[in-house]
Amino acid sequence: MTGDHPDVADVRQGSGMNNAEMSVRIKSDKAPGDQSKIQAVYDDRRFISVQGVSRRYAPSRHHRLFALVDSRFAIIMDKLDAVASDREADLYFQLDTNTAEWLDDNRKLVTDDEVNLLLCTGSNLRGRMLEGFVDDGAGGIREATRVRFTDVTKGDRSYVTIMVPFREGEKLPEVSDVKIKSSGSSVRASFVLDGSVYRIVWNDRLIIEC
Numbered sequence: 001m002t003g004d005h006p007d008v009a010d011v012r013q014g015s016g017m018n019n020a021e022m023s024v025r026i027k028s029d030k031a032p033g034d035q036s037k038i039q040a041v042y043d044d045r046r047f048i049s050v051q052g053v054s055r056r057y058a059p060s061r062h063h064r065l066f067a068l069v070d071s072r073f074a075i076i077m078d079k080l081d082a083v084a085s086d087r088e089a090d091l092y093f094q095l096d097t098n099t100a101e102w103l104d105d106n107r108k109l110v111t112d113d114e115v116n117l118l119l120c121t122g123s124n125l126r127g128r129m130l131e132g133f134v135d136d137g138a139g140g141i142r143e144a145t146r147v148r149f150t151d152v153t154k155g156d157r158s159y160v161t162i163m164v165p166f167r168e169g170e171k172l173p174e175v176s177d178v179k180i181k182s183s184g185s186s187v188r189a190s191f192v193l194d195g196s197v198y199r200i201v202w203n204d205r206l207i208i209e210c
Helices: none
Strands: 011-013 020-026 036-044 047-054 059-067 071-081 089-095 101-104 106-111 115-121 125-135 140-152 158-167 175-184 186-193 196-202 206-209
Touching: 047 206, 059 206, 071 196, 089 106, 089 115, 089 125, 089 158, 140 158, 158 175, 158 186, 175 196
Parallel strands: none
Antiparallel strands: 011 020, 020 089, 036 047, 047 059, 059 071, 071 158, 089 140, 101 106, 106 115, 115 158, 125 140, 175 186, 186 196, 196 206
8 A cells, every 4th residue: 555545444533632543554556446334333331342344455455443441441453354475564643742752662652741642552563653734623734743553573464552541640551461363353452451451352243351
């Protein structure tokens, strides 16, 4: 996928000044199509989520799950099918802030605003901050931070991103041991958030254990 054509499976979710725009891009020689759809919405006692698929770059398919869990954090799980081993895959996040900084080996970043965001990925991704811009909703454009996470393994094309909001003055959330693996149509992720171990299974439905 070229840098001029973002994947159509974009999700926007934010609070205060930290809106996050997310997309996946695959470098490809083919022109993009326009085949994407929402497949399912889950509404559980602990979470609400939506999953979709994009066939923008057939034969590759991009599956994405976005979930709000325990009114505490958001999780994004991505799975790419039929991507050649020599193709690069990137995840992009555009954050409405200029205060983002890296905390851990370019896989974890945090903002420093009135309302903040801790964003973490798995070990198969490495990030780089880029210049970004956002529409202020009143016809103006302001500077922002764009983050590109690149798949450094080109192996199991599945990815997990955890986003934890917190307010200025609150303790920084602690996220560690982020793992993800896919097998067939099933994607499994696990991580530790503030001492609690979360295990997530995504196939034809979503299962979250803590």
